[in-house]
Amino acid sequence: MEAALPLIPLLPLLGSALILLLGRRLPPAAPGLIATATVAASAAVCLALFPLSAGEGIRARLFVWIAAEGFAAPFGLLFDPLSAPMALMVTAVSALIHLYATGYMREDPSRVRFFVLFNLFVFAMLLIVLADNLAILFVGWEGVGFCSYALIGFWYREPKNAAAGQKAFLVTRVGDVFLLIAMLWLASDLGTLGIREINGAAPALPPDTATAIGVLLLLGAAGKSAQLPLMTWLPDAMAGPTPVSALIHAATMVTAGAYLLCRLNPLLLQSPAAAAAVAAIGALTALYAALSALFQREIKRVLAYSTMSQVGYMLLGAGLGAVGAALFHLIVHAFFKALLFMAAGCVIHLFGGENDITRMGGLKKTKRALFWLFVAGVLCLAGAPLTGGFFSKDAILLAALSRGGWFFALLFGLGIATALLTAVYSFRLLYLVFLGERRASPDAHPHSVPRAMTVPLWPLAALGLFGGLMNLPGGGLLDGWLLPLAAPPEPASHAAEWALAAAAALMVLAGWALAQRRYRGAAPAPETGAARAFRSGLFADELYQRALVRPFKAFSRFCRRVVDGRVIDGGLEGGARLLASSGGWLSRLSNGSVSRYRLALGLGLLGMLGWMMVSVLWP
Amino acid sequence: MNVPLEHALLLATAVFGIGLSCALIRRELLFVLLGVEIMLCAAGLALVAGSAAWRQPDGQVFWMLLLAIAAAEVAVGLSLLLHLHRRRRTGDVDELRSLRGE
Structure with missing residues (x-):
């Protein structure tokens, strides 16, 4: 049984290699089927091995990757109570x-490239999840970064898409x-870089x-x-295809940072300071x-924020x-965010490639099933009571509340x-896309949805x-499962739990009411200055453009013109x-005249003789 | 008869000077060659004189070698000179400038 552990990451890699080598010779539907089958098989292996991960879990050492004096990084996998549920989630959601994607990319001419990268991404992500040491984790970390880059810029003929891919790659590299x-x-x-060893030796x-390492990990x-x-x-x-957004930029890769910190x-x-910094960055983000999401106009950008x-x-x-x-929260979020993204992909198809939610509306009448699926996603995202999102968000908020102190209260x-804002923008999305009148331009041709x-x-x-159900409050399954790794949450008083649940439910209702008042039926009002500020993410792009990109470009130009052009080229050419x-000038001396040469010879001879004489006479 | 070394060296210097001025001044290639030979002879004279003065055979051995090489050199030099005269009808060094490679 244990020997099957390496299969979990290797199956998607095998799929990727198969598609890469044979993809063009097989029938057009084959790449998608191979990709789906290998990931599904990986999920099945994961499920079969799941019981083994209890307690200490199992480790597999494939080979020694780096061996040096006093340091070793074996290529090892760790299947323990933390990585097992994560791996199961990643493989299951990826398979779906x-x-x-087999439907979405049905007619794309570059299907082969897509599925090669898609499967490769799953492999890299599973390396992050199952890594036994940070060196392996880093391999996966860079691997998902590369796949993310290549898939964001998948339709690279549009310069905008290629630029988005580059931006993602460069910005994440800064963190890397x-x-x-x-x-x-x-x-x-x-x-050592072994994850268990590090956690064990951390108190030393x-x-x-x-603190410094904690802050670096946070970055x-x-x-x-x-x-x-x-x-x-x-x-x-x-900018990438919707399955990419669903898989990489919602369900799995973006949660890798949270997973690393877990x-x-x-x-x-x-380091209490570093932990507090992590919490503060999380809450501020x-x-x-949420504020930025409230004012987005493209459906996928709302979901991205x-x-x-x-x-x-x-x-x-x-x-x-x-x-x-x-x-x-990570796992539940993966479920409902993948759902929302994929439903959004269907919506975009049905509006004939339209992205702007102010030009949608009225989809409920024609697509009831899709509507109810989207409602399920929105309810989870908003954290409506009894959905998965409600419990998972509450668990985090309860942890913050029961910590005490003004900082954590803040x-x-x-x-x-944020919970209130989340409810508002989720229901805004629902109202603008599915309810009200159809505002799409009449010449938009809906694509069929396979x-x-x-x-x-x-x-x-x-x-x-x-x-x-995974983790109901008051001693949930997941908390019990994680006991060997993480301390159980401090038991909060039942009164606090109920009060928090009531407050959260109230937030959802209030958000719903707000969204209903503002967005139901009415065509969206023209946006104000403040809305534009939030839509651009508080000018973060502009800020980075001015503070970093432009000075850097100016510096590069300076280097090209002055350092390269004048100093280096000038020096060499000079x-x-x-x-x-x-x-x-010297070549004029050799003018071919024999008498000039013999004169030079004679003078040289005299010079040598003179020098010898001088050195003999005055030694 | 015993010639002092100084006399021999003075004579060698004088002959060398004559040869050098001949090699430098004359324009006819034949005389330039002649001057070079005279310089070689002067050097040989100095070698032999030194060898006699210090009673060491090295100088005389060296002179024999020099003589052989000078003879070979003269043979080559003179045949080149002859060819030059046949082809160019001149031996004037100032007119022989084709070494410049143009």
Whole structure:
């Protein structure tokens, strides 16, 4: 049984290789089927092995990757209570999204490239999840970054898409550098990169070092998870095909940062300051992204900002040490956000490629099934009572509330405000897309939606709605499962639990009411200046453009013109000119006249004789 | 009879100077060659004189070698000179400028 563990990541890799080598020779539907089948098989292996992960879990060592004096990084996999549910979620959701993609990419001429990258992405993501040490984790970390880049710019003939891919790659690279520094620091201080070993040895770290490493890990996670201040790439990443947005930029890759912080939570909690910073960044991002989501006009950008906001909750949970709550929210979020993205892909198809929600509306009349699926997603996202999103969000907020102290009370306040905003923008989306009058331009031709695109939505809707059963308040399954790794949440008083649940439900109702008053039926009002500010994410792009990109470009121009043009080229060309002119001058000496030569010979001879004489006479 | 070394060296220097001025001043290639030969002879004279003065055979051995090489050199040089005269009808060094490679 245990020997099957490497199959989990290797099956998608095998699929990727198969499609790459044979994809063009097989019938057109084959690449999608191979991709879906390998990921589904991986999910099945994951499910079969799941019981083995209890307690200590199992480890597999495939080979030694790096071996040096006093340091080793084996290529190992770790299947323990934290990585097993995550791996199961990743493979299951990926399999559904792959199925969806077979429908979505049905007519795309570059299907082969798409599925090669898509399967490769799942492999890299599973490496992150199952990595036994940070070196392997980093391989997966960079792998998902590359696949994300290649898939955002999948339709690279549009310069906009290629630029979005580059932006995502570069911004996440900034975070990756910090992660790499943290890894090197850990390797030099603890002499190991093994995740268990690091967590075990973490108490031995000096407090300052622990804080510094914690902050570096936070920055690394912020890059991958699109948190403040490295969040600008995620909204642009929506340039990719919708399955890519659903899989990479909602369900799995962006949660890798939160997962990393859960994975290294014992290390993070060594430094209360770093943990508090993680929580604060999470809460601030949650609020910032929710505010921005409220004013977006493209359906996928709304969802992108909402992803950012929900990942903020996960970071808040990780910073509070509530690993169970963070992982719970991560998994439930993956279900309903994949559902929402894929439903959004169907909506975009049905409006003939229209992205702008102000030009949608009225879809409920024609597509009832899709409407109810979308309602399920919206309810989960808004955190309506008894859905999965309600329980998972509450678990995080409860952890913040029961910590006590003004700082965490403030974070709790941010979280509950975000909950209200989340409800407003979720229902806004629902009203603008599905209800009211149809505002689409009459010449928009709806594309057909194949069955493969609707079938995967049903299980996801069920998982999202009933995901709360995984971890009901008061000693949930997941918390109990994670006991070997993470301390159980501090038991809160029942009164506080009920009060929080009531407050959260109130927020959902209030958000619903607000959205209904503002967006029901009425055509959207022209946007005000404030709305434009929020729509652009509080000018974050503009700010980075001015503060970083333009100075950097100016500096590059300076380097090209002055350093390269004048100093380097000038120096080389000047040297060449000097040599050429002196050569020309010297070549005039060899004019072919024998008498000139013999004169030079004679003079040279006399000179030599004279020198000898002088050195003999006056030694 | 015993010639002092100084006399021999003075004579060698004088002959060398004559040869050098001949090689430098004359325009006819034949005389330039002649001057070079005279310089070689002067050097040989100095070698032999030194060898006699210090009673070491090296100088005289060296002179024999020099003589052989000078003879070979003269053979080559003179045949080149002859060819030059046949082809160009001149031996004037100032007119022989084709070494410049143009």
